[in-house]
Amino acid sequence: MTESLFRGLGIRDDDTDADSDATPFPILWEPARIPHSPLLRPGTLRVGTLGPDGTTSMVALARLGYRLAHLGGPVVEPVPYDSFEELLAAVGGRGGPAYALVPAAAECATRFFWSPRLRLDATFSTPTPEYGIATPPPGLHEGVLRLATLHETRRLVELLDGAEGGRGGYDIAWVPAESTIHAAQLVAEGRADAAVTNEPGRAAHRLEFQVSRPGVPMVWMVFGPAVLVRSEGVRQSLGS
Template sequence: MTGYALRPRATDGPADQTPFPILWEPARIPHSPLLRPGDLSIGTLGPDGTTSMVALGRLAHRLAHLGGPVVHAVPYDSFEELLAAVGTPSGPPYALVPGAAECATRFFWSPRLRLDATFSSPTPDYGIAARGPRLREGVLRLATLRETRRLVELLDGLEGGRGDYDIAWVPAESTMHAARLAAEGQADAAITNEPGRVANRLVFQVSRPGVPMVWMVFGPAVVNQPTPASVEGAEPHER
């Protein structure tokens, strides 16, 4: 898949008003490409607007602040597709995965990958969104990721609660995909995030604030050693 550089525009102001600490896996610090100038592709769950892409944007800004590379985002339709591609000749060398991803454990056990860094970043607001101003009682076709199904509990905040609805799950690959399914009429509502709601012109029927999420950056199991000239004058690395 084709990546694109994550650079804040001058009119946007700082992408990260409150810089967050990144925890580096100790043995990788001296030679990690995450800390070298240049260009670096990182894959995660797309398209633009998913919670993963929001987190990748914050990471890109933070790495640039530390003197690291310009990050090129490579979006994938699912974490399974990302796992199959990352570290291969045709895929990105790095992957960004949330701790809540159902298949996160498989990234740890991949022989091509090794955990390089972790950080915490809040998710956008989440909620149940639909095209109209209110949900109709009865069968409710609800588009969602498996990881966000539990947010169906938000319906308890509506008058009558979940008892007014017979939930029919509509599988989605991402928050943006879920929102698009609702916008196209393939679902009555979606469990999505604020960017997904806005991009698809949906209305939150009920919502909740975002939560702090742990994000993991997986890189190649073997890192090429830089030449002495490439590390001369490097800044001390954050721990």
Template sequence: MSADVAALPGPLTEEYTARWSELTGRWAAQPGTTLGTLGPDGTSSQLAARFLAQQHGLSVELFVTFDEVLERLVDRKIDYALVPSAYQGLTRFHWHRDLRLQAFFPQATPEYGIAGRAGTAADLGPHGTPVTVAAMWEVRRIYAEVVPAALSDREVRWVEAVSTQHAAEIVARGGAELAVTNAPGIHAHGLRWVAVRPGAEILWTLFGPAAPARTGVPA
């Protein structure tokens, strides 16, 4: 291993600390700074945003998609965006010429898994028939990871959802038989776990404008 590679953790730690100090200093100077992320209440993004809001006096705005979050941030309608590293479109934030990665931090999500309505296991149709599963693209792999043996040979027909809460809502109103969702999703929509796994610790990224806004919105 080269000397440069061996020395890498030091500069990374310093960069992490410097960015957090700079960002939280701005937040302290401007209470009510607006942080946008994916909603509704109960998404892992909303829970992470709520944690930051409670710690730093932020105002949180929730959007249906991260496309909307990106658009509002670029238009300076919100001050910062909170985006999980697991989001498949994160590169659009990284590579946008008008945005800058302001800071990042690790935090675990709630429990995730497969959920259905009460009595779902008996209502999935005959053995060998397809099963409909509502899920965000980013968490579909969890299905194969935790699916019970009784369902492992069933063809999956995916129903697209824009959030974990949306997936749970789709199942609650009969639009799919199962959902890949999180613990707040099953509680909010009266579902039951079919299979569950612990949450995952992921990196959360915070983006803001690359330069100060002319209107006075913080960078």
């Protein structure tokens, strides 16, 4: 069971000043972890997620960092990784960050739940940036279209239905990308004709959205160190 962080701290939701907090999205925590959670202590907290700057994950991490600072918590130090698989291998290990930020939509999210080194410490929801299919000028050309995208965002090829001539005018050749920023980079380098990317990726590589859609609310999960403590009653019932 989870509850509002504000209620967990003894602060009513209606006591908060929306004008002083630019990220009024809910953060949900496991109540038993609140008093001792490093997520609420001053200092520096290293949190790994999918990078580099401009990915939707890094945008979400910046919003989380703002909220934690607003609550008197730590300064978040982002630790970017090229893939969530690399993050999973590093988090909680020597030299790696203690915490990981993972979107619920990530294909490998289930593996973070089952890692013996990790446990879910917090969840929150915040909208993604605008997403779309971006190209350099002058735009899309019918025929073979080398489309760079993450596996998770392949379905956004449906946006081409709103382009002139519809999706039927294109023969899609998929170009795998590690992130939205990487997808846009592949286009900028001439290794793809178009990218499924977000607004920061489009802007960073000076592309133009040919078709796009608004961002969507996304659930994000913060995984921290596993705490394996059994109560005396559990030990007795197990005969230990």
